[in-house]
Amino acid sequence: MSWFDLAGRDLIAETDWTREEYDIAMKVTDQLKGAYYSRIPHPTLEYKTFAMMFFAGSTRTRMSFETAMTQLGGHAQFIDPQTTRLSLEDKPGAGETVKDTAEAMERYCDGVGIRLLDDKIRYYGEADEVMQKFAKHCRVPIINMASDINHPCQSLTDIYTMHEKLDADVRGKKIVIMWAWSPWIRGWCSVQGTALISSLYGMNVVVANPPEYDLDPRVMQDCRDLASASGGSFEVSHDLDSALDGATVVFPRNWFTKDRYEIGKEKEAEIAKQYVSWKYSAERQKKLGNPGYLLQCMPVDRGNEADAEVCDNRLSWILDQAENRLHTQKAILTLTMGGRL
DSSP: OOGGGGTTOOBSSGGGSOHHHHHHHHHHHHHHHHHHHTTOOOOTTTTOEEEEEESSOOSHHHHHHHHHHHHTTSEEEEEOGGGSOBOSSOSTTSOBOHHHHHHHHTTTOSEEEEEOOGGGOSSTTHHHHHHHHHHHHOSSOEEESOOSSOOHHHHHHHHHHHHHHTTTOOTTOEEEEEEOOOSSOOOSHHHHHHHHHHHHTTOEEEEEOOGGGOOOHHHHHHHHHHHHHHTOEEEEESOHHHHHTTEEEEEEEOOOOTTHHHHHHHHHHHHHGGGTTOSBOHHHHHHHEEEEEEOOOSOOOBTTTBOHHHHHSTTBOHHHHHHHHHHHHHHHHHHHTTOOO
């Protein structure tokens, strides 16, 4: 396996790439991050264009991808699908089909990123279906910038950050991905993605959540299979304090129930209020963490998902983690779009 073999590859789900391929991406990330801090120009994608379709808004995703393409010598083109004639419904009169849009876009650009999730879809799984359809009809790489099921760019960033902070030794370390109370009603992609990649790398992964908040059973089975193959472990717990006991890393984040698209946001908020005590507090960090480093993809709901003290103390990785989105995505873009160091 060579890193050149990733040229032209899609990255839609965490399971699209192997452990060896993620290892390559992390090595390239190290090279590009080193060049960034050494102020060495690294135009690996000179004159290339990455088209970014943002059905859903963002802060870090858009900024990191645009900055990445600038630093790689190329161009990131922001596309708001609402200003196009694209329709996700494949029927006469609805608008331009995904097939026609994808086949036209491949003639303009060298890669396409898509962000589609939560309130921009009608049912769980629709965003993944759209990305798979783009990949079917588009010959340039399709990069998932967050969907309803997966978030591989964030997941690579999370495992890279853990390797960086734990001296490249994550195997056997305990990570707890915990549901945390917040009035924000958010999707599954980030927590599922981090569970998948942590399992792939042999960590002892615990997903802790109230009974109503179980995640996608197919993804959870993938986590069990990956953990078994990598020498790690995977479990789901409904007892928060027991789950947190001895955790090296904690990822606290709110997510909605499996019935989100049937019951609506108002009912979701009612269910969530039963569990306002589910937060990563400073007390829990001190009492249960070992040492309980904070990993959180942001935005973080300070005071609800995690105490402000936890977000700002020496055990918080959130800003280094946010920065690493830039470096890991530069590696993904370089690898998939045929760049050269």
